[in-house]
Amino acid sequence: MTSVRDLTYRLLRQHGVTMVFGNPGSNELPFLSEFPSDFQYYLALHEGVAVAMADGYAQATGRPAVVNLHSAAGTGNGMGALANACNSHSPLLVLAGQQTRAMSGIEPLLTNLDATVLPRPLVKWSQEPTTARDVPLAINRGLHMASLPPSGPVFLSVPYDDWTAEVDPRSEALIGRQVGAAGSLDATSLDVLVKRLSEAANPVLVLGADVDACNANNFAVQVAEKLGAPVWIAPSAGRCPFPTSHSCFRGPLAAGIASLSAALKGHDLIAVFGAPVFRYHQYETGNFLPDGAQLVAIVTDPQEAARAPIGDAYVGDVRAILEALAERVPSTGRPLPAARPRPSREAEVAVRHDMLTAGSVFDIVDEIAPAGTIYVNEAPSVTSVLWERLRLEHQGSYYFASAGGLGFGMPAALGVQLAASSRRVIAIIGDGSANYSITALWTAAQYGIPVIFLIMKNGSYGALRWFANVLKADNVPGLDVPDIDFVALAKGYGVHAVQADTRDRLKHALSAALASNAPMLIEVPTVLDVPAT
Numbered sequence: 454m455t456s457v458r459d460l461t462y463r464l465l466r467q468h469g470v471t472m473v474f475g476n477p478g479s480n481e482l483p484f485l486s487e488f489p490s491d492f493q494y495y496l497a498l499h500e501g502v503a504v505a506m507a508d509g510y511a512q513a514t515g516r517p518a519v520v521n522l523h524s525a526a527g528t529g530n531g532m533g534a535l536a537n538a539c540n541s542h543s544p545l546l547v548l549a550g551q552q553t554r555a556m557s558g559i560e561p562l563l564t565n566l567d568a569t570v571l572p573r574p575l576v577k578w579s580q581e582p583t584t585a586r587d588v589p590l591a592i593n594r595g596l597h598m599a600s601l602p603p604s605g606p607v608f609l610s611v612p613y614d615d616w617t618a619e620v621d622p623r624s625e626a627l628i629g630r631q632v633g634a635a636g637s638l639d640a641t642s643l644d645v646l647v648k649r650l651s652e653a654a655n656p657v658l659v660l661g662a663d664v665d666a667c668n669a670n671n672f673a674v675q676v677a678e679k680l681g682a683p684v685w686i687a688p689s690a691g692r693c694p695f696p697t698s699h700s701c702f703r704g705p706l707a708a709g710i711a712s713l714s715a716a717l718k719g720h721d722l723i724a725v726f727g728a729p730v731f732r733y734h735q736y737e738t739g740n741f742l743p744d745g746a747q748l749v750a751i752v753t754d755p756q757e758a759a760r761a762p763i764g765d766a767y768v769g770d771v772r773a774i775l776e777a778l779a780e781r782v783p784s785t786g787r788p789l790p791a792a793r794p795r796p797s798r799e800a801e802v803a804v805r806h807d808m809l810t811a812g813s814v815f816d817i818v819d820e821i822a823p824a825g826t827i828y829v830n831e832a833p834s835v836t837s838v839l840w841e842r843l844r845l846e847h848q849g850s851y852y853f854a855s856a857g858g859l860g861f862g863m864p865a866a867l868g869v870q871l872a873a874s875s876r877r878v879i880a881i882i883g884d885g886s887a888n889y890s891i892t893a894l895w896t897a898a899q900y901g902i903p904v905i906f907l908i909m910k911n912g913s914y915g916a917l918r919w920f921a922n923v924l925k926a927d928n929v930p931g932l933d934v935p936d937i938d939f940v941a942l943a944k945g946y947g948v949h950a951v952q953a954d955t956r957d958r959l960k961h962a963l964s965a966a967l968a969s970n971a972p973m974l975i976e977v978p979t980v981l982d983v984p985a986t
């Protein structure tokens with residue numbers, strides 16, 4: 454007899470899934486029973502860690518990742534992380550255990566009431582199959598749904614007695630089914646786009662995370678060079694879609710309507726690729742675009758295209774469209790914009806000789822870390838400094854929580870490191886943010902995942918201090934996080950850790966961490982430097 458569980462693992466294999474990230478409970482044990490030896494289970498000690506780890510893995514591989522959560526409580530614990538996965542179009546299959554069908558009517562302990570409603574609106578598809586025999590179909594559908602554009606998380610609730618049920622023999626037909634999406638532009642639309650770009654007097658590109666997600670950074674470079682156009686990163690960037698040392702690179706756009714509009718002043722055509730128009734944060738009144746500017750966006754997500762308050766939009770395969778534009782857009786002969794000067798290191802060191810600044814920390818990291826290092830950032834108040842200082846040259850070099858939900862950085866770094874084993878991952882984490890997913894340290898130690906955690910210890914929720922200034926909200930309580938010993942916490946979870954409070958100690962600690970193949974935490978006391986409003 455073939456069980457639902459047996460066929461499920463075959464389907465997972467066929468989709469390239471051999472890892473399960475999770476935190477189990479009683480409802481999930483029958484799925485995990487006789488866990489196949491070619492699969493690896495990564496135990497996270499909190500569901501937010503499991504989801505964010507899977508998110509990092511799915512983003513870095515571009516393939517679906519499976520998370521196994523415990524009923525309603527486990528799903529609830531994972532939902533903050535699911536918000537980030539939703540915004541980053543991360544292909545996750547969240548598999549939650551349900552109480553047994555035999556008792557479903559009397560709502561026993563650990564029943565997931567209205568299971569399919571719970572994770573909405575953070576998943577694009579949610580189901581609890583009506584019979585055990587529908588489970589393989591639902592697994593297959595979920596994996597395809599997660600991957601099809603716009604990719605994103607999906608949710609499946611499975612009553613635990615289903616796993617040992619016999620499959621419908623016709624379910625064998627699910628094995629090997631290919632489901633794909635076609636998606637470049639039709640010839641007419643492509644002609645229009647080429648014409649608009651080549652006839653613009655002063656075009657600018659704005660690139661979002663989905664350009665990096667679809668491996669199209671090199672095509673974006675070619676388009677920018679042909680147009681001689683500056684390139685901005687869309688606000689609230691979850692990934693880095695353009696080499697930061699390229700002379701066209703201008704940095705991330707501010708996430709306020711007026712500031713963003715001001716930064717794009719003088720351009721007659723704003724071409725956006727792979728980003729919503731726009732993911733604002735702080736509210737500023739003003740026009741969405743500078744006077745005289747038109748906007749055209751190319752996105753994978755129909756919701757993003759439809760809800761944009763301004764400009765035209767095409768929904769399609771961002772990579773295929775950028776590739777076609779790289780080929781079709783004629784060289785304008787315009788000179789490339791001059792590179793922006795890098796901030797001076799010496800000036801900063803002289804001003805802040807008593808304690809390390811974020812700038813000096815990033816300069817040391819940039820100097821010592823090898824080319825191709827991947828950064829996962831969750832140090833909100835110093836994100837703009839990071840973009841100025843770190844060279845992000847390669848595809849897949851940067852990850853940030855796409856919905857701004859803290860607790861992403863540490864576990865996502867583990868998932869990215871598992872996906873990109875030939876590159877080293879450095880997680881740059883604020884001392885506030887570190888606490889949301891601190892148990893990721895245990896998972897790093899247990900599975901030997903060699904992420905380097907750099908804790909930027911400024912003793913405060915720096916970004917909230919900045920936002921309080923923006924809102925003119927004075928005397929707000931609860932904005933400081935003093936007296937946390939991350940070295941002791943890391944050691945408690947089994948991760949080697951040191952404090953580095955000078956440039957030399959940081960250089961030494963980072964070099965040692967890079968030379969070893971084990972996870973390591975470096976706690977760096979830093980100046981609290983709240984960005985100007």
Ligand SMILES: Cc1ncc(C[n+]2csc(CCOP(=O)(O)OP(=O)(O)O)c2C)c(N)n1
Pocket residue numbers: 533831832833834835857858859860882883884885886887889911913914915916917
């Ligand atoms: C789950 C969640 N809770 C709360 C917040 C609000 N929040 C945004 S930034 C921030 C402070 C982060 O502090 P820290 O990690 O020390 O970095 P810093 O801002 O000091 O660089 C908080 C609490 C959030 N974004 N996500």
